[in-house]
Amino acid sequence: MALVTCYDPDGSPHQKEPIDAREACLHNGFTMAPPGEAMVAEYVPTKVELLAARDQMLERERALDERSQRLTEAEERVAEQARVNEVEAQRLSAELVTIQAERSTAVAAAAAASAAAVAASTEKPAKAAKA
Incomplete structure (x- = not known):
C-alpha cells in the first residue's frame, strides 16, 4: 500500500x-x-442544498412507506384468498367423497341388478324346459 x-x-x-x-x-x-x-x-453543501436533499429523502421515505403499505394490503388479500381457497378445497374434497360413495353404491346396485337379471333369465328357460 x-x-x-x-x-x-x-x-x-x-x-x-x-x-x-x-x-x-x-x-x-x-x-x-x-x-x-x-x-x-x-465541497461543503449549502443549507439550501442540504434542505433540498432532506426533502428528497423524506419524499422517498414517504413513497417507500406507501409502497410498503400497499404490499402489506396485497399480502393480506392473498392470505384471505388462500383461506377461502382452503375452505373451498375442503368442501370440494368432502363433495368428492360423497360422489364416490354414491357412485360405489350405484355400481353395486347395478351389479346386483345385473346379477338378478342374469339369474332371472337363466331360471325362466330352466322352468320352461321342465314344463
Missing part, C-alpha cells in the same frame, strides 16, 4: 498510511499540499 505525503507547517514532507493520512495530517497542523500550493478543498 502506497504511503501518502503530507507536509508540516515548515514544509517538511511526512509519509502517512492512506487510511488515516488526512485526519492525521490535518490534526497535526499539516496540509495535504506542499507549501505555496493550494490544497483542493472538499
